[in-house]
Amino acid sequence: MSTGDSTAAVHAGLPEPVPGQPFLPGPVFAAPYHLDPVTGPGENGYGRPDNPTRRALEAAIGRLEGGAVLAFASGQAAITGMLLTVLRPGDTVALPSDGYFTVRAFADGTLRDLGVKPLLVPTAGPYPSFAGVRLVLLETPANPGLDVCDIRAVADAAHAAGALVVVDNTTATPLGQRPLELGADVVVASGTKALTGHSDTLLGYVATNDADLLARLTSWRSQTGGVPGAFDAWLAHRSIGTLDLRLARQTANAAAVAELLAARPDVHGVRWPGRPDDPSYPVATAQMRRIPGIVSFDLGSAERVAGFLQASTLVFAATSFGGLHTTADRRAQWGDDTAPGFVRLSCGIEDTDDLLADLTAALDRA
Numbered sequence: 001m002s003t004g005d006s007t008a009a010v011h012a013g014l015p016e017p018v019p020g021q022p023f024l025p026g027p028v029f030a031a032p033y034h035l036d037p038v039t040g041p042g043e044n045g046y047g048r049p050d051n052p053t054r055r056a057l058e059a060a061i062g063r064l065e066g067g068a069v070l071a072f073a074s075g076q077a078a079i080t081g082m083l084l085t086v087l088r089p090g091d092t093v094a095l096p097s098d099g100y101f102t103v104r105a106f107a108d109g110t111l112r113d114l115g116v117k118p119l120l121v122p123t124a125g126p127y128p129s130f131a132g133v134r135l136v137l138l139e140t141p142a143n144p145g146l147d148v149c150d151i152r153a154v155a156d157a158a159h160a161a162g163a164l165v166v167v168d169n170t171t172a173t174p175l176g177q178r179p180l181e182l183g184a185d186v187v188v189a190s191g192t193k194a195l196t197g198h199s200d201t202l203l204g205y206v207a208t209n210d211a212d213l214l215a216r217l218t219s220w221r222s223q224t225g226g227v228p229g230a231f232d233a234w235l236a237h238r239s240i241g242t243l244d245l246r247l248a249r250q251t252a253n254a255a256a257v258a259e260l261l262a263a264r265p266d267v268h269g270v271r272w273p274g275r276p277d278d279p280s281y282p283v284a285t286a287q288m289r290r291i292p293g294i295v296s297f298d299l300g301s302a303e304r305v306a307g308f309l310q311a312s313t314l315v316f317a318a319t320s321f322g323g324l325h326t327t328a329d330r331r332a333q334w335g336d337d338t339a340p341g342f343v344r345l346s347c348g349i350e351d352t353d354d355l356l357a358d359l360t361a362a363l364d365r366a
Contacts, residue, residue: 005175006244013060013237027053027234049222053230057237058205061195064174064240065187067207068214070221071233075170075190077226078204079103080110082188083135085220086164086213089115091134094158096123098147099139099168101336123147124279127154130161138184139168141280143321144331144344146171146271146296148280151287155183170194173322175247177288185210194292194322196239197246201232246324246349250293253326253347253355258295260356264363269298269342293347294321299366300341305330307366308343314350314358321346326355 003011014023031047044050054071062069072078083106087093095107097120107118121127123142130136136158140149155165166186167179173194179187189195191203208214221227228236251274258272273284274291284291299305309317309328318327319334326348331338347355 004244008063009175009243010241012063012240013056013058015056024234024238025053025056027230029230047230048225048227049218051227051230051233053237054228054233057228057233060237060240061174061191061205062207064243065169065207066174066178066180067187067209068211069205069207070214070217071191071228071236072204072206072221073226073228074202075188075192075204076102076106078190078206079137079168079188080106081220081224081226082166082186082206082217083107083111083137085216086135087111087114087116088134091115092117092119092132094119094121094128094130094133094136094163096137096139096142097121098123098142098145099137100143100170101331101334103137103139103168123149125149127157130158130163133158133161133163135164135166137166137168138179139171140177141171141273141284141292141294143168143171144294144296144329144336144338144342146273146280146294148273148284148287150283151177151179151182151184155185159183171292171294171321172288173243173247173292175243176290176292180207180209182287186213191236192322193320194247194250195243196236197243197322197324198235198239199318199320199323199325201235201239203228203232203236247290247293249349250322250347251290253350253352254291254293254295256352256356257345257347257359260359261295261297266363267297267299269296271296292322295345295347297343297345298339298341299343302330302332302340304366305341305343308362311365312358312362314355315345315362324348326350 033044058069124147167184170190187207261267262270273280
């Protein structure tokens with residue numbers, strides 16, 4: 001039956017109730033399993049391709065994304081596995097020029113060495129002709145700048161040229177948008193971030209309704225071994241149940257934080273796609289079911305960012321995003337091509353008034 005987001009998240013991937021058993025069975029840590037001495041392996045033969053805890057997690061994410069899911073050891077493992085499964089020497093791949101820095105580095109290194117030509121395109125466009133492009137990877141909202149693109153429009157243009165369309169749904173999560181329903185062929189994401197939201201798990205996944213591609217990806221994962229551990233899969237499944245609740249507070253906090261920052265003359269370039277004066281607002285509000293809890297802005301210098309973080313008591317200096325705690329990351333320190341004072345702020349689930357008071361005091365001191 002059709003349900004709301006919170007109901008779907010709480011019940012996704014759970015087994016049928018059995019008296020005396022837990023709601024979510026504990027992780028299965030087996031590497032080898034007992035085999036039938038006559039018929040050989042059944043559903044479980046060896047832990048790399050087969051694990052019931054991982055399958056339960058994949059069923060949970062699949063319910064939310066609307067497609068079949070394969071879990072990987074990290075978001076980067078999922079994205080690179082998908083790219084290397086599809087692309088061949090001589091292919092061209094279109095990538096967001098303002099997307100996740102490590103994906104661009106992988107394309108400029110490994111993919112280029114394999115004879116694949118990367119074509120970098122800004123998330124907000126303009127988009128070139130996709131003639132001759134094998135795969136179009138979108139990341140919307142883009143990390144870290146938060147530009148948004150019209151998935152359906154780009155997918156229509158890419159499909160007309162014969163290209164496969166992949167959407168990185170890390171920032172939005174499947175409760176923020178469902179790219180498969182908007183015309184994408186594949187979804188990739190890092191589950192490390194808001195999907196699991198407790199800053200204690202590395203995870204990635206691929207979702208698709210293309211059975212042939214799914215079979216190829218399954219072979220790739222089995223042969224290369226980039227699977228998540230059983231306990232990570234269990235932690236991720238446990239965490240998804242609170243996704244709707246966490247996102248609601250994070251979005252509310254981001255809305256308030258963005259307004260606070262935009263009103264300050266000492267903060268520049270505030271971006272949050274939920275603000276009516278944000279360049280991405282028209283597309284984001286038409287396409288997305290909710291806006292994520294991430295705000296970006298510029299404090300002018302690395303020194304001022306450091307002073308702000310040292311003065312704050314609630315904002316932790318940390319990379320990644322989407323966790324329970326509010327964090328700030330100066331992206332330039334990782335080699336990302338952003339300004340020295342650029343900050344990606346990931347709003348946690350603290351009380352909004354407390355967070356605003358702490359940010360105000362820290363910025364005043366910085």
